[in-house]
Amino acid sequence: MAQSVLLTGAAGRVGEAILEGLADDHEWRLLDRDPPTEDYPGEFVVADITEEETVREAMDGIDVVLHLAGDPRKTAPWDSVLTNNIDGTQTVFEAAVDAGVEKVAFASSNHAVGHYETEERTPDMYRADDDYLLDGTELPRPGNLYGVSKVAGESLGRYYHDEYGISVVNVRIGNLTRGHPPIDYERGQAMWLSYRDCAHLFDRCIRADYEYEIVYGISDNDRKYYSIQRAKEALGYEPRDNSAEHD
């Protein structure tokens, strides 16, 4: 069944992948501080996610929020992640709960666990014959301040779920690229997320029933150090791509 979905950060790359795959499948309200540069489905709200009143208005009639808006740079400075990623995410959750939204899918990141990639483990853990695997039950171990902001977003989701019952899924996205995996970059190949698997994964976030989840958002790569088992079990994720098929 089609759902009424608010997509924040709609003008970005992940938003592009989602809309390419799902434009006709749901009723869309798109939000971004940048105006659209291409055709888009539904309506488009040009706003900053830290503008509380506008975010509240954008929640009206919404079933599911896909919250992507934020500073995606792994080198992002603290003032930017504090404003855009932490304060903005709190504004989105607060407005979602008050509006009676059923589910929020939060774009978390591999960088929430970046410091598991120790000198001793790398580069072996990026290779298919290594069995090191993170499954989402491990404690966060952010690799930079951007990663800290993603852990904060996951924690905000935990609080809003436990306090108000809203369903929350945190998708620790790997490395999204169009068409083929990153070239000459073993780490990026191990955490590749194709455009069509990205759209399918967020479709499952919209449609599946869950309480509070942390899943890894990568394709079914032969080389992987993130498990996709929880995404399969909790969401019904069935990826079709594999970075090893692009060598």
Ligand SMILES: NC(=O)C1=CN([C@@H]2O[C@H](COP(=O)(O)OP(=O)(O)OC[C@H]3O[C@@H](n4cnc5c(N)ncnc54)[C@H](O)[C@@H]3O)[C@@H](O)[C@H]2O)C=CC1
């Ligand atoms: N692209 C990737 O491989 C990965 C992306 N992510 C996360 O996914 C989300 C989307 O990332 P991308 O699409 O790659 O980044 P992007 O930079 O292409 O898109 C982000 C969008 O959010 C908007 N935005 C940023 N701050 C905003 C604010 N305060 N108010 C309203 N809009 C705002 C920007 O205008 C931009 O259109 C981010 O939260 C990022 O951290 C996580 C892991 C990997």
Ligand SMILES: O=C1O[C@H](COP(=O)(O)O)[C@@H](O)[C@H](O)[C@H]1O
């Ligand atoms: O969280 C993110 O991760 C991806 C992949 O990380 P990288 O260390 O391989 O660059 C990155 O491309 C994206 O911009 C970022 O938001």
